[in-house]
Each structure stands twice: as structure tokens, then as C-alpha cells.
Amino acid sequence: MTSALCRAARAILATAPVLYLVVAPAQAKGPDSLSELSTQVSDAVVNISATTVDAKRSARNDGPNLPPGVGPGAPFDDLFEEFFRRRGQGMPEMPRQRRSSSLGSGFVIDPSGIVITNNHVIADANEVTVILNDGQKLKAEVLGKDQKVDVAVLKVKPEKPLKAVKFGDSDKAKVGDWVLAVGNPFGLGGSVTAGIVSARNRNIDSGPYDNYIQTDASINKGNSGGPLFNMDGEVIGINTAILSPSGGSVGIGFATPANTVEPVIEQLQAFGETRRGWLGVRIQNID
Structure with missing residues (x-):
């Protein structure tokens, strides 16, 4: 009787891993491919x-109006800025676009x-x-x-x-x-x-x-x-x-x-x- 029970227990233990291996892949299955x-x-x-284009003013202080072609970005911008700085005036604000x-x-x-x-x-x-x-x-x-x-x-x-x-x-x-x-x-x-x-x-x-x-x-x-x-x-x-x-x-x-x-x-x-x-x-x- 004891021998028969032992054989039955061994049979159950042997089949359990097989059942697990069959079920586990089905639980983890997802899409085979998402290519299509x-x-x-x-x-x-x-x-x-x-x-977005923002029209902003330069950060310089207010100053006198300047003729066309003179101001931030002009060829002599640095010279004019130094001139007005020595006189205690800042360069006038000029509109600048920021994209x-x-x-x-x-x-x-x-x-x-x-x-x-x-x-x-x-x-x-x-x-x-x-x-x-x-x-x-x-x-x-x-x-x-x-x-x-x-x-x-x-x-x-x-x-x-x-x-x-x-x-x-x-x-x-x-x-x-x-x-x-x-x-x-x-x-x-x-x-x-x-x-x-x-x-x-x-x-x-x-x-x-x-x-x-x-x-x-x-x-x-x-x-x-x-x-x-x-x-x-x-x-x-x-x-x-x-x-x-x-x-x-x-x-x-x-x-x-x-x-x-x-x-x-x-x-x-x-x-x-x-x-x-x-x-x-x-x-x-x-x-």
C-alpha cells in the first residue's frame, strides 16, 4: 500500500512541471508583431x-532718436553706444524679433x-x-x-x-x-x-x-x-x-x-x- 502511494506521488510530481510548461506561454503571449x-x-x-515671432524691445535705456541705418546691428553700433554712454545717455530702444x-x-x-x-x-x-x-x-x-x-x-x-x-x-x-x-x-x-x-x-x-x-x-x-x-x-x-x-x-x-x-x-x-x-x-x- 505504501509502495503504491509513493508511486502515485511520484507520478503527480512528474506531471506538474509539464502542466506548468504548457500553461505558462499562453499567459505571457502578446502580439507576434506590430509591423503590419x-x-x-x-x-x-x-x-x-x-x-512664434515675438517683437521685443532691446534692453537698452531710452535715448535720442537716431537716423535710419544707425542702431543695434548697424556697422558702427559699438561706436555710437560708447558715444552716448559717455554723455550719460543710452542707445534708444529698437524693436527686435525673436523667433x-x-x-x-x-x-x-x-x-x-x-x-x-x-x-x-x-x-x-x-x-x-x-x-x-x-x-x-x-x-x-x-x-x-x-x-x-x-x-x-x-x-x-x-x-x-x-x-x-x-x-x-x-x-x-x-x-x-x-x-x-x-x-x-x-x-x-x-x-x-x-x-x-x-x-x-x-x-x-x-x-x-x-x-x-x-x-x-x-x-x-x-x-x-x-x-x-x-x-x-x-x-x-x-x-x-x-x-x-x-x-x-x-x-x-x-x-x-x-x-x-x-x-x-x-x-x-x-x-x-x-x-x-x-x-x-x-x-x-x-x-
């Missing part, structure tokens, strides 16, 4: 270059040239340029922008129809679902990263629409405005922000859900602004 999906969507993702550029990402939702990005990518910009995946540069017109949702709609005039992507139902995205982020990190150009939905309805105290999709797909500076795709190639979010002490990706990125931005985009296309409802309420004490 990346190829499918990459041409619809664009780089955004926004240039600053910011880089971001965007994506095409209509082959005719409708491009979506974040509002903070193009806010206050004097010039906006959309750079296609093939390197072609197109000047963009801002059709409308919404600061609260942080979204902007641009219009370009391409020579031929552009590759476009469509929005998906972001409410169907579940924690643990695979996602793909495509964008222009640090101005390097089209880059693809993958991850999962880490959390839903995340509040980061950034505004009235704090219901972000959190993902561990690598998102860096320059990815703002780029799309977050599900495995069907649908845009379920716009990559908007990261949480990072260093300024680089630490695996905590946030995307504005498609179901939040899509109604706003429709209004920006139709009216150039977002028309929200309002409720007038006055509060008073009741005795």
Missing part, C-alpha cells in the same frame, strides 16, 4: 512645426487635408507647418482650437489625397489592452512605441476634462498631438502629457480619449470654435 499595423497607420501621422519654434505631432483624419494635434503645440504660433511622413512640408491653416480639451484642427492643401485614420470608441478600451503610440519625439521624426492601457479615467489636475487614458507606451517631448492606436488601427486617444521628473519617458503617459475630443473637433470644423451649453444659477440663503 505600424505600416498601416504611419503615413497618416505627421510632424508639426510651430513658429522660437516648437515641435509636436499630429494625424490626418480626412484625405482632403484635415489634421489634428494638441492646442498647446500650436498655441500663439504665427506659422504652422505640417511635415508628412515622406518629408513633404505643407503650410497649415488653423481652423479652430480648444484650450480646455487641448485640441486643434489644422487644414493643409496637399497635391493628392492623404492617408487618413479614423477614431475608435475609446470607451471600449480596457486596462491591459495593447496600444500603439506614433509621433515625433524630440524632433526625430516618425517613431513607433507600444504598450498597454495602464489605467482609465486618470485625473492629473490639468483642467475640466481630466479623464485621461494612462499608458506605458513610451511618450516623450514632441509626441504631443500624436495618436494612440488600438490594435484595429483606430485612434482611441491623443497623446497629450507625461509624468516625469526628468522630462523623458518613465512609462507614465496620458492620452485624451477619442470620445472626449471627437465632438469638439466636429464643432471646430463647423464653427471654428467650441459652443458649449451653460447654466445660469444664483445661490442665496433660505431662511
Whole structure:
């Protein structure tokens, strides 16, 4: 009897590792490759270059008016500055332009040239340029922008129809679902990263629409405005922000859900602004 029990115990112990080896790979299985999906969507993702021109005054003290051709940047600027300094006067203030550029990402939702990005990518910009995946540069017109949702709609005039992507139902995205982020990190150009939905309805105290999709797909500076795709190639979010002490990706990125931005985009296309409802309420004490 004892011998039979020992043989049965050895049989169970011998089969346990086999069962583990069969089950474990199924638990860890992910997408075999994201190459096909990346190829499918990459041409619809664009780089955004926004240039701001600030007309500033020089830091010099007020002084007498000077004739044309004399002043900051003129051939004898140093001589005139020394002359007025000895007389106790400063050179007059002269207008100077300072150009600053910011880089971001965007994506095409209509082959005719409708491009979506974040509002903070193009806010206050004097010039906006959309750079296609093939390197072609197109000047963009801002059709409308919404600061609260942080979204902007641009219009370009391409020579031929552009590759476009469509929005998906972001409410169907579940924690643990695979996602793909495509964008222009640090101005390097089209880059693809993958991850999962880490959390839903995340509040980061950034505004009235704090219901972000959190993902561990690598998102860096320059990815703002780029799309977050599900495995069907649908845009379920716009990559908007990261949480990072260093300024680089630490695996905590946030995307504005498609179901939040899509109604706003429709209004920006139709009216150039977002028309929200309002409720007038006055509060008073009741005795």
C-alpha cells in the first residue's frame, strides 16, 4: 500500500512541471508583431512645426532718436553706444524679433487635408507647418482650437489625397489592452512605441476634462498631438502629457480619449470654435 502511494506521488510530481510548461506561454503571449499595423497607420501621422515671432524691445535705456541705418546691428553700433554712454545717455530702444519654434505631432483624419494635434503645440504660433511622413512640408491653416480639451484642427492643401485614420470608441478600451503610440519625439521624426492601457479615467489636475487614458507606451517631448492606436488601427486617444521628473519617458503617459475630443473637433470644423451649453444659477440663503 505504501509502495503504491509513493508511486502515485511520484507520478503527480512528474506531471506538474509539464502542466506548468504548457500553461505558462499562453499567459505571457502578446502580439507576434506590430509591423503590419505600424505600416498601416504611419503615413497618416505627421510632424508639426510651430513658429512664434515675438517683437521685443532691446534692453537698452531710452535715448535720442537716431537716423535710419544707425542702431543695434548697424556697422558702427559699438561706436555710437560708447558715444552716448559717455554723455550719460543710452542707445534708444529698437524693436527686435525673436523667433522660437516648437515641435509636436499630429494625424490626418480626412484625405482632403484635415489634421489634428494638441492646442498647446500650436498655441500663439504665427506659422504652422505640417511635415508628412515622406518629408513633404505643407503650410497649415488653423481652423479652430480648444484650450480646455487641448485640441486643434489644422487644414493643409496637399497635391493628392492623404492617408487618413479614423477614431475608435475609446470607451471600449480596457486596462491591459495593447496600444500603439506614433509621433515625433524630440524632433526625430516618425517613431513607433507600444504598450498597454495602464489605467482609465486618470485625473492629473490639468483642467475640466481630466479623464485621461494612462499608458506605458513610451511618450516623450514632441509626441504631443500624436495618436494612440488600438490594435484595429483606430485612434482611441491623443497623446497629450507625461509624468516625469526628468522630462523623458518613465512609462507614465496620458492620452485624451477619442470620445472626449471627437465632438469638439466636429464643432471646430463647423464653427471654428467650441459652443458649449451653460447654466445660469444664483445661490442665496433660505431662511
